[in-house]
Amino acid sequence: MGEINTNVAEDETFDLSKAESILEKYKHIRGSLIPVLQAIQFEYGYLPEKVIDFVSGELNISVNEIIGVATFYAQFHLQQRGKHIIKACSGTACHVKGAKQIVEKLSEKLEVHVGDTTKDKLFTLEEVACLGACSLAPVIMVDEDVYGQLSHNTVGNVIDGIKS
Amino acid sequence: MEKNNQHIKFVVGLGSCGIAAGAKELYEELASKMGNNCNASLSHTSCNGMCFKEPIMEVFYPDGNYLMLGNVHKKDVDKILEPLLSQGAIDEKFIIENSRQPDKKEEFRQKQHKIVLENCGIIDPDDIEPYIENGGYEAVKKVLNTMPPQQVIDEIKTSGLRGRGGAGFPTGLKWQFVRNNTGEKKYMICNADEGDPGAFMDRAVLEGDPHKVIEGLIIGGYAIGAEHGYVYVRAEYPLAIKRLKSAIKQATEKNLLGHNILNSGFSFHLKIKEGAGAFVCGEETALIASIEGDRGHPRLKPPFPAASGLWGYPTNINNVETLASIPWIIKNGAETYASYGTEKSKGTKVFSLAGKIARGGLIEVDMGVPLRDIIYTIGGGTSSGKPFKAVQLGGPSGGCVPENLLDTPVDYESISATGAIMGSGGMVVMDEDTCVVDVAKFFLTFTQNESCGKCTFCRIGTKRLLEILEKITEGRGGMADLEELEELSGKVKDLSLCGLGKTAPNPIMTTLKYFRDEYVEHIKENKCRAGVCKELIKFSVIEGSCTGCHLCYKNCPVDAITGEAKKIHHIDQKICIKCGMCYEVCKFDAILKG
Ligand SMILES: Cc1cc2nc3c(=O)[nH]c(=O)nc-3n(C[C@H](O)[C@H](O)[C@H](O)COP(=O)(O)O)c2cc1C
Ligand code: SF4
Ligand code: SF4
Ligand code: SF4
Ligand code: FES
Ligand code: FES
Numbered sequence: 001m002g003e004i005n006t007n008v009a010e011d012e013t014f015d016l017s018k019a020e021s022i023l024e025k026y027k028h029i030r031g032s033l034i035p036v037l038q039a040i041q042f043e044y045g046y047l048p049e050k051v052i053d054f055v056s057g058e059l060n061i062s063v064n065e066i067i068g069v070a071t072f073y074a075q076f077h078l079q080q081r082g083k084h085i086i087k088a089c090s091g092t093a094c095h096v097k098g099a100k101q102i103v104e105k106l107s108e109k110l111e112v113h114v115g116d117t118t119k120d121k122l123f124t125l126e127e128v129a130c131l132g133a134c135s136l137a138p139v140i141m142v143d144e145d146v147y148g149q150l151s152h153n154t155v156g157n158v159i160d161g162i163k164s
Numbered sequence: 165m166e167k168n169n170q171h172i173k174f175v176v177g178l179g180s181c182g183i184a185a186g187a188k189e190l191y192e193e194l195a196s197k198m199g200n201n202c203n204a205s206l207s208h209t210s211c212n213g214m215c216f217k218e219p220i221m222e223v224f225y226p227d228g229n230y231l232m233l234g235n236v237h238k239k240d241v242d243k244i245l246e247p248l249l250s251q252g253a254i255d256e257k258f259i260i261e262n263s264r265q266p267d268k269k270e271e272f273r274q275k276q277h278k279i280v281l282e283n284c285g286i287i288d289p290d291d292i293e294p295y296i297e298n299g300g301y302e303a304v305k306k307v308l309n310t311m312p313p314q315q316v317i318d319e320i321k322t323s324g325l326r327g328r329g330g331a332g333f334p335t336g337l338k339w340q341f342v343r344n345n346t347g348e349k350k351y352m353i354c355n356a357d358e359g360d361p362g363a364f365m366d367r368a369v370l371e372g373d374p375h376k377v378i379e380g381l382i383i384g385g386y387a388i389g390a391e392h393g394y395v396y397v398r399a400e401y402p403l404a405i406k407r408l409k410s411a412i413k414q415a416t417e418k419n420l421l422g423h424n425i426l427n428s429g430f431s432f433h434l435k436i437k438e439g440a441g442a443f444v445c446g447e448e449t450a451l452i453a454s455i456e457g458d459r460g461h462p463r464l465k466p467p468f469p470a471a472s473g474l475w476g477y478p479t480n481i482n483n484v485e486t487l488a489s490i491p492w493i494i495k496n497g498a499e500t501y502a503s504y505g506t507e508k509s510k511g512t513k514v515f516s517l518a519g520k521i522a523r524g525g526l527i528e529v530d531m532g533v534p535l536r537d538i539i540y541t542i543g544g545g546t547s548s549g550k551p552f553k554a555v556q557l558g559g560p561s562g563g564c565v566p567e568n569l570l571d572t573p574v575d576y577e578s579i580s581a582t583g584a585i586m587g588s589g590g591m592v593v594m595d596e597d598t599c600v601v602d603v604a605k606f607f608l609t610f611t612q613n614e615s616c617g618k619c620t621f622c623r624i625g626t627k628r629l630l631e632i633l634e635k636i637t638e639g640r641g642g643m644a645d646l647e648e649l650e651e652l653s654g655k656v657k658d659l660s661l662c663g664l665g666k667t668a669p670n671p672i673m674t675t676l677k678y679f680r681d682e683y684v685e686h687i688k689e690n691k692c693r694a695g696v697c698k699e700l701i702k703f704s705v706i707e708g709s710c711t712g713c714h715l716c717y718k719n720c721p722v723d724a725i726t727g728e729a730k731k732i733h734h735i736d737q738k739i740c741i742k743c744g745m746c747y748e749v750c751k752f753d754a755i756l757k758g
Contacts, residue, residue, distance in 0.1 A: 075440040091362045
């Protein structure tokens with residue numbers, strides 16, 4: 001898990017209004033920390049430190065506790081991510097059908113390691129345990145679209161298609 | 165169903181694998197090319213299980229004729245639309261079934277028996293009406309109008325239904341525990357976390373027939389006395405979540421869900437919780453912690469959730485498939501259900517078939533069918549045509565079953581006897597190009613990553629097991645490592661708190677049991693016969709076969725290959741990173757892997 005992005009915390013003009021309206025909705029519901037973090041990540045693309053501080057105050061949960069929960073679940077990100085999120089499946093079916101080559105190809109094409117974001121902030125490359133389209137292995141998901149029956153020759157076309 | 169309509173009806177399967185295979189583009193192309201043709205209509209359903217034929221479309225003619233086409237893509241629409249509209253000739257390669265060719269039967273459909281999947285790939289999952297037309301919500305009406313809660317529980321007990329989430333605990337008995345416990349509130353939870361990385365039964369059911377799961381939850385809630393329910397779904401299933409949300413909304417509008425259902429006096433409120441990407445949250449106590457907004461750490465049982473679950477109230481947790489079996493049992497009777505399957509494992513089981521299988525997809529069979537029938541008769545054997553090596557059942561908690569045990573019937577006890585587990589129903593087929601040591605390493609990487617870290621033996625033990633496997637696959641292993649694997653596996657199994665740790669060694673233990681010679685080969689001969697473990701393989705050019713076509717040269721990512729056009733090429737072993745690209749691109753079988 002990455003460290004907290006301090007750049008954002010220094011930004012005086014950081015917009016908390018989206019977080020405010022999320023908390024307005026969830027504040028009085030028990031066990032709402034995870035849905036709140038999910039909604040914040042949906043709005044901001046990640047969990048900015050300023051927002052975590054704000055959530056901590058509003059829900060009366062310590063920052064430590066929130067970071068503990070956020071780092072426990074693979075879904076949460078403490079750093080800003082790319083415009084498009086590529087999730088390469090590394091589940092069992094994809095593994096036996098050559099998922100490794102797909103990830104290597106993506107990593108080569110985008111010039112990033114798994115977990116990192118391209119310089120132009122367009123793509124973040126991640127691995128995920130299974131996308132549930134195992135019979136079409138190997139599979140990747142870009143944002144909410146799933147692409148199956150890929151090979152190291154065709155996976156690049158998916159990226160080119162999104163770029164254009 | 166649609167036979168008497170006056171127009172031709174096109175139906176495209178829009179499950180998420182179908183979409184991944186291009187079904188949405190097909191649907192959109194059909195929509196635009198059909199234009200305002202008033203002789204034909206277009207609609208969608210979810211997946212009928214034939215993932216290997218996706219994208220799939222069906223055509224219903226007013227005269228009763230029927231066609232099912234597979235592997236149809238956007239680009240084919242121009243070719244087939246006209247003949248489809250005029251019932252002209254269609255290229256045979258697309259045809260899966262045709263009412264005018266009754267002998268043409270898709271082999272994948274043999275031996276299947278659909279109860280849970282009865283509506284999947286048939287009805288439109290975004291609309292409650294077709295579900296109701298097919299007998300949906302009759303089970304809810306039946307229990308609310310005619311059956312006291314205890315009678316519902318007795319019926320489920322008689323059916324012999326056991327939990328489909330993996331452990332196989334009798335469902336009726338679990339409901340009874342929760343019913344017997346008193347609490348000012350109770351909860352009914354559906355576990356749709358589907359953590360086995362290589363399985364997709366629950367996703368397909370939620371996408372294809374969400375109301376069936378809702379119906380199961382309402383009936384369960386009524387039986388145990390719970391007025392509140394949750395569906396805990398993994399976030400990686402956006403389409404399932406979307407369809408479930410819409411189904412909840414539509415059922416609520418019809419007062420089949422929510423306050424005072426159909427004026428019966430029973431209320432049931434259902435919410436969706438999205439998982440956040442942690443395998444261990446599929447474990448029931450961790451799942452509860454996660455709904456409570458906390459880290460998903462399992463806790464010691466007892467107390468079981470049936471006594472003290474969500475927010476401390478009595479809670480029942482069932483898997484998607486378990487719940488989706490309930491309405492059928494209520495409607496058709498427990499005895500009928502119990503007449504399928506084996507003595508101890510009743511009814512049907514859904515499996516997802518993936519990996520190196522010719523016909524991968526979603527199937528439902530009676531319990532007790534031999535594995536061989538599933539893999540060969542239904543699945544058509546390996547996709548590569550190469551010899552079958554093993555089938556992995558039960559994911560990270562399960563094991564690999566070898567060829568000589570393929571006559572094992574699929575029931576809880578028989579599968580456990582092999583060292584694997586029934587699990588939730590994921591089957592991943594492996595051929596001789598799969599390395600079993602690599603597979604064991606794959607699963608240990610997974611469990612080690614997903615261990616919540618609470619118990620030492622799970623946290624450190626799986627790490628140590630993984631290190632040993634890494635040593636072996638890298639050619640640094642010794643024979644003593646095999647003993648250590650066995651000994652440590654036993655400890656991790658005995659000294660872990662939850663199922664994740666307790667079963668994490670299973671993939672190692674079963675591969676060691678059935679494929680020990682492959683481990684020994686890695687250690688003693690530095691050889692990986694499947695050609696998977698990079699450190700143990702080498703790529704070289706077979707001089708007699710190389711035509712000098714230059715293709716490998718062009719594809720090598722690190723320029724390890726030298727050679728002029730039309731001359732024999734060479735690989736510099738010092739530069740080669742063993743990516744295998746040359747082996748794959750060479751059209752003359754001139755690259756040797758070994
Ligand atoms: C590590 C771990 C992961 C699990 N994952 C799931 C899962 O993804 N889906 C599921 O239904 N059950 C899962 N289970 C089993 C549940 O704890 C529980 O037994 C099950 O949901 C009960 O439902 P059933 O009786 O209908 O099978 C998991 C158990 C463990 C130990
Ligand atoms: S066995 Fe593993 S996953 Fe389960 S509680 Fe212990 S450390 Fe956590
Ligand atoms: S691709 Fe095969 S035939 Fe062509 S140069 Fe390489 S080894 Fe020779
Ligand atoms: S295996 Fe990969 S790196 Fe090695 S020679 Fe072949 S293409 Fe080049
Ligand atoms: S294993 Fe890759 S989609 Fe399931
Ligand atoms: S296309 Fe059907 S579940 Fe795969």
